[in-house]
Amino acid sequence: MAGDSFGTLFKISNWGESHGKGIGVVVEGCPAGLKLTEEDIQPYLDKRRPGQSSITTRRDEADAVEIMSGTVDGITTGTPLTLFIRNKDQKSKDYSEMAKLYRPSHADYTYQQKYGIRDVAGGGRSSARVTAGHVAAGAVARKVLTQALGVDIFGYVKSVQDLELQTPPEDVNSDLIETNLVRCPEPELAEKMVKKIEAARKAGDSLGGVVECQLRKVPVGLGEPVFDKLEADLAKAMLSINASKGFEIGSGFAGTLMQGSTHNDVFFDDNGSVITKTNYSGGVQGGISNGMPIVFRVAFKPTPTIIREQETVNLEGKDVVFHGRGRHDPCVLPRAVPIVEAMAALVLCDHFLRFRAYKNLFDL
């Protein structure tokens, strides 16, 4: 119960540290018979990895994935898949200053207090580098979902600080997401976002924002009624991503400004299919998918690594000044997109397998 595993029937166990030998993930419960090679996974890692552009951190980690177990001749055997991303770019940085103090809004203080020891180099396990494992496992989940159900998953940057996409979810053109560095499906807005992020970088500062994600063509019936509601598991998945501070589905916080009479999603007969006129529910009702697009948003704080002098305390609890230095990621939003997608795929794949276990066992 140390919290490094996620999921039930499609379960991942994550291990590894920022500056250790690498990041690994064991995927338990991947069905047998899926064609799977490194080529299915690498593109997602390439989307997550640093060093892609002028607005992300300049470390070039390569992040080549290796399948360590679970396939024979490029086909999954139903046994644990282990995916490993060996660490490469480990500048022999001097961590002696960082070892003596707690960086503000990082995990240094809480790790030291909880464990009595912490891995100072690169933040050890508190580094967002562990999400490389999530992305690799998510690629497998995604392939299962695509092949078995045709589910379509896409995330994009909804806002960078006060620059916010106004396009309603149903009108987002997912083909435009990868046309710009910031992964915003509105190219003109994207350009403004890029400029804002570059300005923050120059100032040694950082910015936050919101990622929106959609899951389309999800069948009706995924999710459990009381605790393992689909939105509850999505919320947990999203709040487990580094730097995330909030989650909302469908109408979310803005929906609290509406009234029941306008917020209710009216069902109607759409040529034989039951769909709803609006989608304030965000594709989930009573914890269970209703066949409409699942739409949710995740808030990411401005990253705490900034190139500034900051006050803090040292290991003895005395006030000191910390000088932030080196490479930093002024805005994690573009790189958060593939992580959000991956975690969503993991949740969905898990619920899909849970659904299969019980579905249509007894006719009524």
Add this chain to the structure above:
Amino acid sequence: MAGDSFGTLFKISNWGESHGKGIGVVVEGCPAGLKLTEEDIQPYLDKRRPGQSSITTRRDEADAVEIMSGTVDGITTGTPLTLFIRNKDQKSKDYSEMAKLYRPSHADYTYQQKYGIRDVAGGGRSSARVTAGHVAAGAVARKVLTQALGVDIFGYVKSVQDLELQTPPEDVNSDLIETNLVRCPEPELAEKMVKKIEAARKAGDSLGGVVECQLRKVPVGLGEPVFDKLEADLAKAMLSINASKGFEIGSGFAGTLMQGSTHNDVFFDDNGSVITKTNYSGGVQGGISNGMPIVFRVAFKPTPTIIREQETVNLEGKDVVFHGRGRHDPCVLPRAVPIVEAMAALVLCDHFLRFRAYKNLFDL
């Protein structure tokens, strides 16, 4: 994996339906030696139950809890506690119309599709009545936390539609919460909220809003680093509550408008204690409590039960009109407060026990 259990070391299993024999909850993992009788639990159920005031539904369910197992002479024995709340007020309502159609934004459609059968009376298991079990179990968790750690837990209504509390979390006077029907710690604002809810009731409509909750005096070190982050488990707990659509911790969505240089919580030496000047982190860093107050918010949609004519489809998928009737809860916010508190207590108590398992095993 049907999702009716929550927690790991302090684990609850919820059962029962809105109009069945009652709602029960099994609490596994309550430590031995805690003094516990029905009197410790009943006050929390009284806060949750309907029929308390002019602004909640008028059903008077009494909701008397009975301890069915797990204590001897008013002391817990370390074995499963079962708490049972027998259903009483079950008006022999005619559900024949509701059996034939799907109410908008309810769980009727998804349950029917998932299971091929649903309990029509009162919504069966999709009813918020199941949260009586959460509140009962939460009362036990709370007593464990209070006695063992002195933790202080309080929630309150932060907003009803556009009426929003402006008091910063650190200035909230928790003594004022119970001074008004709406559980808002600002009496004048509370009065406006009550009026707004009464107007919605008269109009047969409903309102949503936001509950804010604080956990104070939480020790440093609760929560796990990667997936079972304290905020991730809180998010899951909150999104599992009926009608909730969003969760945020600390600065949340508003924090995305800030910059790293102002958002970072600076540590300082407060007469020998390490605390932070601001609390945008919301009491959690790297998934682990840092000793500052844990502050989070939960968005609740306007409840879907309204006294209006609404379009929808019937079991055959054909368009029909549904006439909402009877008692309804125009705003769940006041009654959501004890549910939010209970779920928070359950999460915290679970992480407290997990923390104890590993703490201080080897000296460093």
Add this chain to the structure above:
Amino acid sequence: MAGDSFGTLFKISNWGESHGKGIGVVVEGCPAGLKLTEEDIQPYLDKRRPGQSSITTRRDEADAVEIMSGTVDGITTGTPLTLFIRNKDQKSKDYSEMAKLYRPSHADYTYQQKYGIRDVAGGGRSSARVTAGHVAAGAVARKVLTQALGVDIFGYVKSVQDLELQTPPEDVNSDLIETNLVRCPEPELAEKMVKKIEAARKAGDSLGGVVECQLRKVPVGLGEPVFDKLEADLAKAMLSINASKGFEIGSGFAGTLMQGSTHNDVFFDDNGSVITKTNYSGGVQGGISNGMPIVFRVAFKPTPTIIREQETVNLEGKDVVFHGRGRHDPCVLPRAVPIVEAMAALVLCDHFLRFRAYKNLFDL
């Protein structure tokens, strides 16, 4: 993790004490659409309950089961089934002596040391009375297995002390099991067993023995390869039954006296079906069912409750003499049969649902 739950997809949570309000069990994960009323469950409880005959304890507990949740109009809804067996026959016995000492080979000492408190009346939760919950839940699992797969489950007494059934598993006539009080499928041997048990009762002593159980018509493929092997989960289930001291499958301990060349189960083509000539494997190979009958045995010790003077220590750790008195069960074997069957059904049903989750997802 207090250990009162068992199973994953078909999961039970047991609660209640020997002399408390009753024994309950929550069944999570029972598929929707199963016809289920108390009449499906009661016959199995009747087989387990005391007071059936001259060779079991004379308490008449009635043990009427009540379905508290999870069905509508006699059909399961896919939500938690709660089964409750209210305690009735609670002679207001004087437990003051028992409260002061530890009965030999009971759980008194270990409970007191672990929890600092114990429920003295009837042994509280350490009583075999908790297995009424197992039997009730097992009846549901059995109905699922029978309807979905046609699985046939039957246990019987293989030995009482040195009186041992010589019939090989494949020749056992399950129709004869219920023809005698001791549930041995060989009537003449059964008569001797009954006499031996009656003699033990008169002497105030107790006897142990072995239950054998067969699961026939189990499909190929149930069980997981490494840790959740079908035999591993059966072993855990059986060793969780009160008074059990051993488990073996197929050839078991006796198989260690053979050689590989005779122990190997040769496959052959039986008119288009692949079966084995012998079944030393006991129906499981590599942790997974192979379609042959699953055959296993469980050893039960002579029950520790005897009507004798026995040395022991009191709560202060001082030597004292304990006078066993009252009703006792001189041999639990006949009543253990339905418990063994129930636990086997629970394991099998759980693995059946796990199998369904992954089966035939991708064609090869």
Add this chain to the structure above:
Amino acid sequence: MAGDSFGTLFKISNWGESHGKGIGVVVEGCPAGLKLTEEDIQPYLDKRRPGQSSITTRRDEADAVEIMSGTVDGITTGTPLTLFIRNKDQKSKDYSEMAKLYRPSHADYTYQQKYGIRDVAGGGRSSARVTAGHVAAGAVARKVLTQALGVDIFGYVKSVQDLELQTPPEDVNSDLIETNLVRCPEPELAEKMVKKIEAARKAGDSLGGVVECQLRKVPVGLGEPVFDKLEADLAKAMLSINASKGFEIGSGFAGTLMQGSTHNDVFFDDNGSVITKTNYSGGVQGGISNGMPIVFRVAFKPTPTIIREQETVNLEGKDVVFHGRGRHDPCVLPRAVPIVEAMAALVLCDHFLRFRAYKNLFDL
């Protein structure tokens, strides 16, 4: 729920195949602050690995373990430990015959039926090679137990076919176990066992036997009352080991021949300590350790790999003849000893952490 993980608070996830890249194990929940390097683990792997002597298989796999994550400067950080044993000795054997048929009493048939695909080389994941991961993880559990509690764990060969050790558990001299190839603490008997195994090897045949294992200095209170009884978890652990067919604790199957009056373990005051005169309970009462030595036995079948002609069927279900060839392990017993010890250490360490979570929270 694919069954590749074991444990709750001290949890392992096993991955890898016989002839793949290697065997790995992720250990989640190892407490922080333990000194740990490869040198702590390697000796146990050396005991398990093949090629040690004339009576085990001649493959020399080296089995060097590498710690991939979870330590800093040779100290555990409380984050996942990953241990990896790279495969080396993979003779490029021709598996084309084996791919076309099912070896008797192996997992070929069940894997093929369950998954539709199987890893033929070396048996893939059904190979006992996966237990290298168990042994590596068990070494960590053992170090935790030794340092925190001073627990003493030792297993030994109790019997090889009909050659059986007669020494009672309390008189076994653990210093003699490693004095001979067969790991039997009675050197003269060991010599006979070695001769018997060598004869079986020459005959191309195989032998089974029994391993006995003792856990001494276990504190009172480990284990949970109803399902996660200490003996139940040990039983599951042991039946998950390849080729095991039975488990018994304390008096086990032989205890069924006794009577309650002689089988009961009488408590007495041993200079201020409460201990029992006999130990038929095997150190566990009511599922919880009572402070006496925990003594259990595991039956291992004669290994199915023999150098003989055997009848079987091919993939099409037609009768064929299979010619066993190459290296084989005529008796797994000596190599099973470290695996049994490792699994016992894993179970005990898990229950120790579970015990800590609840212990002494409230004074009575």
